[in-house]
Amino acid sequence: MTAVRGALFDKDGTLFDFAATWEAWAAAFLEGVTPNADVAVDLGAIIGFDYAQRRFQPDSVVIAGTPGEVAETLLPHMQGHSMTSLLDFLNAEAERAPQVEAVPLVPFLSGLRQNGLRLGVATNDAEAPARTHLARAGVTELFDFIVGFDSGHGGKPAPGQLLAFAEAVDLPVEQIVMVGDSTHDLQAGRAAGMRCVGVLTGLAGRDVLAPYADAVFDDISALPDWIAAQGT
Structure with missing residues (x-):
């Protein structure tokens, strides 16, 4: 062999x-883009994240996807953002994510x-x-x-x-x-x-x-x- x-x-x-790191990131990201808990719930659902339970769904785009794919998924639902600005925000939050x-x-x-x-x-x-x-x-x-x-x-x-x-x-x-x-x-x-x-x-x-x-x-x-x- x-x-x-x-x-x-x-x-x-x-x-x-994964869970210890990225569930905290997802919650921080959603709270950073909107002060409205209902909107955070809706945006979380779009990327396969249960905001209330702080838990990803098994088919979430975040699990194996790239930040670009996450941004593409979110962009139609986020007025005021361009692809570049949203990707920059996602990457900035990712750098702050607590790694376990x-x-x-x-x-x-x-x-x-x-x-x-x-x-x-x-x-x-x-x-x-x-x-x-x-x-x-x-x-x-x-x-x-x-x-x-x-x-x-x-x-x-x-x-x-x-x-x-x-x-x-x-x-x-x-x-x-x-x-x-x-x-x-x-x-x-x-x-x-x-x-x-x-x-x-x-x-x-x-x-x-x-x-x-x-x-x-x-x-x-x-x-x-x-x-x-x-x-x-």
């Missing part, structure tokens, strides 16, 4: 717990690097807030490659970000594992020819991820043992 020499991670729902690490990231990522792995982040978030979140966690320098939907390689489930990582770290795709919490992540991994691992720190269940994954774990803490079992 071919050894794994690179690991590419989704950010939200994988490195960071899925596991302690510094020791986890340091351990992978000590084992010789090249590491990357491929997110459907914009690159600037992604870098802010990683810097806040103190892990930016542990990654060889960080890319967002606006970095020039497209967004998932297309494989552009993943293929760019493989090129950047000079590894064949069969030596890389894509790790994510959504079908978008795993479909991108399959399209790129990589192995795929799903984690349950997002909103998708095991039954949703399993058809696209070589393995599904509760969180990324199980990854080092799985990688070791792949071969040397």
